[in-house]
Amino acid sequence: MLVTRARFRVATTAYMSALFLISAGVMQAKTVTVTLHAKEVDLPIDNKGTMYKAWTYDGEMPGPLVRATEGDTVDFTLVNDSNNKNSHAIDFHAAQLDVVKDFGPVKPGESKHFIFTANYPGIFYYHCGADPMIQHIARGMFGAIIVDPKDPNAMPKADREYVLIQSELYPNPDNKNDMMQDKWSNVMFNGGIFKYDPVHDPNATRWLQAKPGERVRIYFVNAGPNEFSSFHPIAGIWDRVYQSGNPKNVHVGMQSLVVGPGDADTFDIISPVEGANAIVTHSLRGALSGAIAIIMYSKDADPKMGHGDEILVR
Numbered sequence: 001m002l003v004t005r006a007r008f009r010v011a012t013t014a015y016m017s018a019l020f021l022i023s024a025g026v027m028q029a030k031t032v033t034v035t036l037h038a039k040e041v042d043l044p045i046d047n048k049g050t051m052y053k054a055w056t057y058d059g060e061m062p063g064p065l066v067r068a069t070e071g072d073t074v075d076f077t078l079v080n081d082s083n084n085k086n087s088h089a090i091d092f093h094a095a096q097l098d099v100v101k102d103f104g105p106v107k108p109g110e111s112k113h114f115i116f117t118a119n120y121p122g123i124f125y126y127h128c129g130a131d132p133m134i135q136h137i138a139r140g141m142f143g144a145i146i147v148d149p150k151d152p153n154a155m156p157k158a159d160r161e162y163v164l165i166q167s168e169l170y171p172n173p174d175n176k177n178d179m180m181q182d183k184w185s186n187v188m189f190n191g192g193i194f195k196y197d198p199v200h201d202p203n204a205t206r207w208l209q210a211k212p213g214e215r216v217r218i219y220f221v222n223a224g225p226n227e228f229s230s231f232h233p234i235a236g237i238w239d240r241v242y243q244s245g246n247p248k249n250v251h252v253g254m255q256s257l258v259v260g261p262g263d264a265d266t267f268d269i270i271s272p273v274e275g276a277n278a279i280v281t282h283s284l285r286g287a288l289s290g291a292i293a294i295i296m297y298s299k300d301a302d303p304k305m306g307h308g309d310e311i312l313v314r
């Protein structure tokens with residue numbers, strides 16, 4: 001009887017603390033299983049459909065958006081498809097692992113598996129680290145992982161979220177020397193020249209959307225491989241900037257923040273008016289060669305944009 005009572009008490013305590021955690025909005029850690037396939041494919045790099053010999057994760061530049069919550073276990077597998085010609089790898093900036101064992105190259109037809117705990121919340125870069133790394137990144141092997149804070153109230157709630165990843169385009173994907181000498185032709189957001197800018201490119205069919213007064217959260221990654229970004233919203237002000245996306249690293253009322261190659265930050269913006277902001281790298285050769293994203297603020301903003309599959313707009 002005593003034993004039963006003790007067990008009951010333990011069970012009740014566990015139940016009550018679980019109830020407390022749920023009512024406090026604290027999520028229990030889970031396992032996020034992710035498999036990415038290295039694929040060497042041709043992809044369009046502008047709104048006209050000009051093709052480029054890319055190297056990718058899952059045939060996309062940028063690669064798929066990975067999302068976990070602080071404290072989660074990420075169970076990760078990289079498959080290097082057997083019809084590829086090159087070794088590939090992955091380097092997750094959200095992970096604390098062994099650079100040789102876990103981030104080392106994988107030959108075509110082989111795969112690699114590792115597990116890490118997402119200990120820090122934020123926005124983190126992932127990329128291929130196979131030699132020569134500069135070429136694997138320049139050809140498209142990059143992406144983003146969002147690690148949401150364990151405490152859902154750590155940051156103000158975003159009404160919409162977007163991911164923008166900056167990278168340079170090197171016209172000849174086989175010429176590593178051009179990459180070493182920084183001879184890029186264009187800077188892009190999400191793998192396309194003026195991809196979200198119908199002002200500079202009438203062929204652009206997509207742009208970002210929100211309503212005036214909404215908090216728009218932009219997860220920004222600079223994939224490089226070489227150029228710094230001076231990330232600025234023309235005709236707007238960043239309400240909050242979180243360095244590395246960590247809620248503890250907060251700045252207020254910022255016009256821009258320099259984001260180096262391989263770095264990432266979270267930028268919140270709220271427009272008090274209808275109209276548009278042009279999000280750029282204020283390093284102007286980069287902006288004027290392709291790194292401009294228009295965000296339109298309208299009461300009729302598409303409710304799907306900035307949610308689900310429309311966070312990283314393809």
Ligand SMILES: [Cu+2]
Binds near residue numbers: 038088141
């Ligand atoms: Cu690679």
